[in-house]
Amino acid sequence: MTRGDVDVVVVGAGFAGLSAARELDGAGVSVAVVEARDRVGGRVRNHDIGGGKVVEVGGQWVGPTQDHVLALAKDVGVDTFPTYDTGARVLHFGGRRGTYRGTIPRINPVVLADVGRAQARLESLAKKVPLEEPWTAPKAEAWDAATFESWLRRNTLTASGRTLLALGIEAVFACEPGDVSLLHVLFYAHSAGSFQMAIDTGGGAQQDRFVGGSQLVCAKMAAALGAAVHLERPVQAIAVDGGGVTVRSGPDEWRCRRVIVSVPPLLAGRITYEPAMPAWREQLTQRAPMGSVIKCNALYEEPFWRAEGLSGQATGDGEGARVVFDNSPPDASPGILLGFLEGDEARRLGRADAATRRTAVLDSFVRYFGPRAATPADFVELDWQAETWSGGCYGTLFGPNVWTRYGHALRQPVGPVHWAGTETASVWCGYMDGAVSSGQRAAAEVLRALA
Numbered sequence: 001m002t003r004g005d006v007d008v009v010v011v012g013a014g015f016a017g018l019s020a021a022r023e024l025d026g027a028g029v030s031v032a033v034v035e036a037r038d039r040v041g042g043r044v045r046n047h048d049i050g051g052g053k054v055v056e057v058g059g060q061w062v063g064p065t066q067d068h069v070l071a072l073a074k075d076v077g078v079d080t081f082p083t084y085d086t087g088a089r090v091l092h093f094g095g096r097r098g099t100y101r102g103t104i105p106r107i108n109p110v111v112l113a114d115v116g117r118a119q120a121r122l123e124s125l126a127k128k129v130p131l132e133e134p135w136t137a138p139k140a141e142a143w144d145a146a147t148f149e150s151w152l153r154r155n156t157l158t159a160s161g162r163t164l165l166a167l168g169i170e171a172v173f174a175c176e177p178g179d180v181s182l183l184h185v186l187f188y189a190h191s192a193g194s195f196q197m198a199i200d201t202g203g204g205a206q207q208d209r210f211v212g213g214s215q216l217v218c219a220k221m222a223a224a225l226g227a228a229v230h231l232e233r234p235v236q237a238i239a240v241d242g243g244g245v246t247v248r249s250g251p252d253e254w255r256c257r258r259v260i261v262s263v264p265p266l267l268a269g270r271i272t273y274e275p276a277m278p279a280w281r282e283q284l285t286q287r288a289p290m291g292s293v294i295k296c297n298a299l300y301e302e303p304f305w306r307a308e309g310l311s312g313q314a315t316g317d318g319e320g321a322r323v324v325f326d327n328s329p330p331d332a333s334p335g336i337l338l339g340f341l342e343g344d345e346a347r348r349l350g351r352a353d354a355a356t357r358r359t360a361v362l363d364s365f366v367r368y369f370g371p372r373a374a375t376p377a378d379f380v381e382l383d384w385q386a387e388t389w390s391g392g393c394y395g396t397l398f399g400p401n402v403w404t405r406y407g408h409a410l411r412q413p414v415g416p417v418h419w420a421g422t423e424t425a426s427v428w429c430g431y432m433d434g435a436v437s438s439g440q441r442a443a444a445e446v447l448r449a450l451a
């Protein structure tokens with residue numbers, strides 16, 4: 001069954017695809033958004049917890065300098081509120097629990113100095129990576145041939161310092177330091193402003209949240225596009241001929257002049273293209289694996305940790321959740337602790353059954369916040385590794401020799417096929433903000449081509 005002719009088909013209804021479609025629609029260009037899932041939002045998703053409230057099981061935080069997503073949210077009428085960040089944080093490290101205020105934990109000063117020196121080095125190298133073309137950085141070849149793990153070994157003196165920096169990598173990338181090239185980490189840090197911006201709450205990427213949940217922004221964009229959004233239509237093939245482009249999903253077909261593929265490179269590589277993609281593009285998508293994360297929320301009658309002077313933020317080097325936040329709704333009812341399983345811990349517990357996973361996460365919450373954490377009223381998790389239409393999260397991980405060999409292929413259109421998605425952003429790559437700017441950039445490319 002043919003679904004019709006439009007100027008542009010956008011594949012994917014995440015932040016990137018919907019932002020692209022919104023721009024095109026606003027410019028008077030006809031558009032169809034073709035989405036595989038039965039919902040919009042992609043890597044953001046609200047989970048209904050009753051009483052008109054939600055908890056997010058995908059991307060959620062926004063922060064300063066994320067101007068694209070913040071402007072978009074304002075445009076569609078979604079407010080932000082601050083992440084709960086009052087009181088002491090918990091660090092459970094080397095078998096001992098401690099609390100601290102501010103961003104610097106109370107640990108052995110030698111370890112602290114070790115971490116500080118390595119991070120300062122990282123921040124200064126990151127600034128040397130050009131955001132539009134990371135592969136042109138002065139030492140791009142050497143930085144891209146190294147993993148972050150090998151750099152860490154050379155640039156730290158203490159095992160504890162290495163572990164703490166590895167925890168930072170897990171938190172930002174949902175992977176292990178050996179999974180990514182040094183150049184990838186440097187680019188990503190620069191793209192966020194700095195590594196510190198990526199890990200901070202106040203003043204950083206975790207500063208604020210959306211009232212009503214991040215998916216609400218996507219839902220509002222989709223509502224404005226109305227019948228142009230087609231759900232449960234996984235695109236299997238994109239065929240280019242002399243007269244235009246045909247986008248196929250099962251029996252459905254759209255004819256268009258240009259197409260914007262707004263899915264992660266891994267999933268873009270699973271679409272069949274006629275004619276086939278050039279080898280450089282094909283080889284890029286072969287080398288674009290996704291991170292490993294399971295996001296777990298435990299719901300309690302109240303945020304009991306707040307009364308004990310704790311912010312709900314915790315970090316640890318043990319089993320279970322190693323990064324924890326207070327994820328309660330604005331009125332603090334219920335109290336919610338959010339724990340991330342990332343990298344190897346997500347891989348290990350992703351193979352376990354749900355009960356084992358829940359026990360591991362709650363055991364870690366008990367280590368951080370005491371016995372009351374053991375008995376939540378509800379437990380909501382999402383294993384993004386098992387999501388067919390994401391393939392993992394938070395985003396794409398470039399291992400050694402990918403940026404330098406294939407970085408040029410990320411954004412470069414192939415004939416009438418354009419690429420969007422947070423992975424193609426130069427600023428806040430991997431974040432909702434990067435997704436929005438990438439959609440806007442791809443829409444501008446298409447508008448220029450159609451003019």
Ligand SMILES: Cc1cc2nc3c(=O)[nH]c(=O)nc-3n(C[C@H](O)[C@H](O)[C@H](O)COP(=O)(O)OP(=O)(O)OC[C@H]3O[C@@H](n4cnc5c(N)ncnc54)[C@H](O)[C@@H]3O)c2cc1C
Pocket residue numbers: 011012013014015016017034035036037040041042043044057058059060061062233234235236262263264267271293295384389390393394395420421422423430431432433435
């Ligand atoms: C657990 C978790 C926590 C995160 N935390 C944050 C955070 O706090 N702050 C932040 O800014 N970011 C965060 N992120 C990352 C953020 O969610 C993403 O960067 C952003 O949502 C990506 O948007 P996108 O449109 O580029 O891609 P996606 O959201 O992946 O959108 C792509 C869409 O394409 C669809 N699709 C895929 N293949 C096909 C196909 N063949 N045919 C049709 N449709 C297809 C998918 O279903 C999806 O809807 C987090 C992500 C996760 C999972």
